[in-house]
Amino acid sequence: MAIPDFQSTMLPLLHYLSDGKEHSNQEIYEALENQFGMTEEEKKELLPSGKQRIFVNRVAWAKSYLKQAGLVVLIKRGYYKITDEGSKVAFNLNLSKIDVHYLMKYPSFVAFRNGNKSGSDEHIAMHNSCASEKTPEEYIDFWVNVTTQKLKNELISNTKGCSFYFFEHLVIELLLAMGYGGSRKEAGILTNKGSDEGIDGIINEDKLGLDVIYVQAKRWDGSVGRPEIQKFAGALQGKRAKKGIYITTSFFTNEAIEYARSIESKIILIDGDRLASLMIEYDVGVTVLRPFQLKKIDLDYFVED
Helix, strand or coil: CCCCCCCCCCCHHHHHHHCCCEHHHHHHHHHHHCCCCCCHHHHHHCCCCCCCHHHHHHHHHHHHHHHHCCCCHHHHHHHCEECCCHHHHHCCCCCCCCCCHHHCCCHHHHHHHHHCCCCCHHHHHHHHCCCCCCCCHHHHHHHHHHHHHHHHHHHHHHHHHCCCHHHHHHHHHHHHCCCCCCCCCCCCCCCCCCCCCCEEEEEEEECCCCCEEEEEEEEEEEEEECHHHHHHHHHHHHHCCCCEEEEEECECCCCHHHHHCCCCCCEEEEEEHHHHHHHHHHCCCCCCCCCCCCCCHHHHHHCCC
């Protein structure tokens, strides 16, 4: 089964806490994982940020919403207990699900949703209509991914519109930004057109120049097949080199990928999507529009000695 959304975990969470005892976060997670019959893969699946498990994130928001509605209470750090009102809800046999719409019956939750303001009915209705399966972090990750994909498409489109010479310089600039070599003068060298023998650039693997990496840069629209990778591998052998990077604005065929994996020389293939991702990560061809930090409370700060 799919990982349950955060609203689907609310009522099972109340049922688990209905024994009136204090339960730790770990106990809650394990109990709900077992109840939903989650696989090991589903338990371990992470948010796109890679910093938290999806299920843990969803249960955390379920706990937060139930707490704002007065149905559960945080006893101490990481330990929750059901309230009297929560017990009434948990033992309501006519209730099959708790969601954001249901929690809007509690004034404390309405105040929480409206930013502690006495919002209008229209404002409350808007919040109800916005209730969905995603947690706030998942919404943030979703829109970050959408914005990033749009930026990646723009980067590749603009790169394809530039000259081959510009693209080769872009590639060397990116590798330098990634930490290869030291400076452009010392680390990145573009070979002369017409005499590259299948190699477009040379860059030091480290700042001391202990080893070099040969670079092939192809600003293409079509796929890059096995013959092209074979040609590059042959060029590496001619230089007695064992390391190379093949970068393209398009994509590699499966045959090309398998060939690169099977040969002795280490050839890293970077397609257009990964190229754009690296340009974003290392600030090549992009500028920061607005920095953004997602913060959470530091509970250790509030522990008195």
